[in-house]
């Protein structure tokens with residue numbers, strides 16, 4: 001054994017100290033290489049066996065092997081300790097507490113306008129009407145000419161209608177869908193058509209430049225004003241309550257003749273309360289316009305006016321919703337304030 005050469009137990013003690021200092025698996029591996037690698041200190045001792053006196057060789061060899069075994073055991077223990085700590089850290093990081101209450105996700109809901117359209121449409125669909133839609137950007141022909149509105153009709157005025165060009169506009173009513181339907185489909189026709197309409201109204205509590213209507217059209221053989229009244233009376237009772245009465249007041253629309261506005265008896269006070277917020281004491285509330293389809297409208301679609309007659313009506317969606325739910329300002333529908341919208345979920 002050369003002078004200054006460390007003894008196996010000294011090397012082992014040194015290696016043990018280094019392992020205790022090791023902070024991670026790489027540091028453990030460094031210790032292994034330093035003592036047991038090809039050029040490691042214990043490896044070097046084994047290689048130096050030839051230099052040992054024959055009588056000491058056996059004891060020396062045993063001492064080296066004992067130190068080597070002990071170090072291998074220590075290395076293995078430390079390696080496993082780091083591997084296990086790594087797994088624990090990973091598990092802790094990925095831990096999911098399945099008992100933790102979930103975050104509340106606010107559920108969306110249909111807007112009051114959509115709810116009202118669906119309610120109106122549902123009533124007419126139960127009477128056998130199908131639903132159709134028309135364009136919001138319309139031609140002057142469909143919005144006015146085909147609906148028998150004379151060139152000097154006041155509703156055609158620039159101050160009442162959003163014109164895009166001389167013959168294109170934002171529809172002022174859902175009634176153009178009547179003509180589009182009659183051109184596309186031979187009688188019998190039985191449709192409703194909900195949608196947006198536009199007029200150059202200055203917004204206030206009861207006016208909006210954008211609003212919604214549900215149009216209705218029925219054309220068949222032998223349709224009378226009695227059918228119209230029965231249909232709308234049934235609608236009013238389904239919409240506002242089985243006890244309401246309806247009243248038809250003569251009115252004028254270019255595309256129906258005769259025409260009427262329909263009032264329902266006040267579903268809130270029944271006409272008993274002079275300060276009623278719905279009817280203001282009159283006992284009646286205007287809910288829609290209607291009439292028998294003017295022969296000139298049927299003629300646009302080449303329908304035989306001797307054989308076929310029909311009726312049409314238009315229900316204001318905002319007005320209906322305001323009446324039913326006691327909403328006093330139409331602008332609330334479009335402000336998208338969840339404090340308002342949320343009241344009708």
Ligand SMILES: [Zn+2]
Pocket residue numbers: 266267268269270271272273276277278279280281283
């Ligand atoms: Zn009333």
